[in-house]
Amino acid sequence: MTFEEVLRKGIELEASDFHFSSYDFPAYRVKKKLVVCRDFGILEENVILRFLRERGLVEEESSDVDTSFEFDGYRFRASVFRTRKGTSLVLRKLPKDIPDIETLNLPAKFIEHLFTDDGKLKVHSGLILITGETNSGKSTTLASLLKKTLENNPKVVITLEDPVEYDLYPVARGKAKVYQREVGKDTESFARGLKSALREDPDIILVGEIRDAETMRTALNASMTGHVVLATLHTNDTVSTIDRIRSMFPDEEQNSILDALSRSLYLIQSQRLYANGEGEVIPIVELLKNTRTVATLIREKKIFRITPLLDEEPEHISWDNCLVSLFNQGKLSYDEAISLAKDPQFVRERTGDIF
Numbered sequence: 630m631t632f633e634e635v636l637r638k639g640i641e642l643e644a645s646d647f648h649f650s651s652y653d654f655p656a657y658r659v660k661k662k663l664v665v666c667r668d669f670g671i672l673e674e675n676v677i678l679r680f681l682r683e684r685g686l687v688e689e690e691s692s693d694v695d696t697s698f699e700f701d702g703y704r705f706r707a708s709v710f711r712t713r714k715g716t717s718l719v720l721r722k723l724p725k726d727i728p729d730i731e732t733l734n735l736p737a738k739f740i741e742h743l744f745t746d747d748g749k750l751k752v753h754s755g756l757i758l759i760t761g762e763t764n765s766g767k768s769t770t771l772a773s774l775l776k777k778t779l780e781n782n783p784k785v786v787i788t789l790e791d792p793v794e795y796d797l798y799p800v801a802r803g804k805a806k807v808y809q810r811e812v813g814k815d816t817e818s819f820a821r822g823l824k825s826a827l828r829e830d831p832d833i834i835l836v837g838e839i840r841d842a843e844t845m846r847t848a849l850n851a852s853m854t855g856h857v858v859l860a861t862l863h864t865n866d867t868v869s870t871i872d873r874i875r876s877m878f879p880d881e882e883q884n885s886i887l888d889a890l891s892r893s894l895y896l897i898q899s900q901r902l903y904a905n906g907e908g909e910v911i912p913i914v915e916l917l918k919n920t921r922t923v924a925t926l927i928r929e930k931k932i933f934r935i936t937p938l939l940d941e942e943p944e945h946i947s948w949d950n951c952l953v954s955l956f957n958q959g960k961l962s963y964d965e966a967i968s969l970a971k972d973p974q975f976v977r978e979r980t981g982d983i984f
Contacts, residue, residue, distance in 0.1 A: 651715030
């Protein structure tokens with residue numbers, strides 16, 4: 630048994646994620662469900678380490694390494710870490726090609742906020758945030774957004790990623806200009822790379838993840854000075870994203886940060902991938918567009934009053950309204966929609982059950 634055989638088994642199963650740990654059975658996540666594979670027996674640590682070292686992915690004593698590699702025509706995002714039992718490796722298999730944004734089953738309203746009918750980008754400056762838990766499709770959403778942008782707009786795009794997941798160079802060739810930089814290899818940190826990017830004539834800057842106040846402050850400044858900034862955060866809904874940004878900063882800075890956010894924010898989309906009863910993985914989203922009312926509430930620190938607007942203003946999509954839409958499209962059963970709802974009564978009233 631070789632590690633390559635274990636990898637190919639996951640590819641054969643069409644797994645999204647691969648879990649390998651020393652002295653345990655391999656496991657694969659297939660359509661959101663974990664499948665433990667006993668075909669190969671337990672994995673010895675030396676089998677995992679040999680594979681990683683042959684590809685130069687880890688040093689002799691490395692731990693907590695985030696990287697990426699290619700195998701059998703697929704690109705994988707890799708997280709290497711140590712446990713009490715030894716080396717572990719978790720992989721995410723990325724699509725061979727960047728999908729078209731129209732194929733991701735995202736709401737049409739999200740695409741309409743960003744692009745004209747002929748693919749021209751509507752946004753000339755501002756902050757676009759895609760948020761969600763781990764494995765919620767944030768990277769794929771952003772890559773697809775950039776693909777459509779590069780195919781139809783002569784722009785300069787700089788990405789800061791950890792690691793680089795999708796190859797944008799073939800998309801941009803002859804149409805636009807793209808520079809993809811990997812944190813830890815091409816630049817020291819997101820914050821350092823972002824400051825450098827501002828001197829490199831970008832139209833659009835992608836920040837793979839905003840993790841600290843320094844990066845957020847620079848992203849806000851960039852989005853207010855004629856740049857489109859795309860970024861992700863690990864937050865579960867749009868309103869908590871605003872709270873998360875505020876809480877990154879000390880009390881004495883929060884008013885100025887919220888003022889900057891009210892002027893620079895373009896939209897927030899929070900998303901989650903859900904495997905329905907038919908085995909189809911679908912996105913459930915909440916969408917907040919920065920309208921005049923939203924901007925005023927952010928600036929006045931009345932963030933809690935934004936939630937009702939998600940149902941009241943047509944520019945937005947609330948979580949529960951998204952569930953209703955998916956039910957009407959036949960992508961969720963009634964029981965699934967109710968179980969996923971923040972307000973089950975809201976969903977009942979809009980799916981034909983008034984009792």
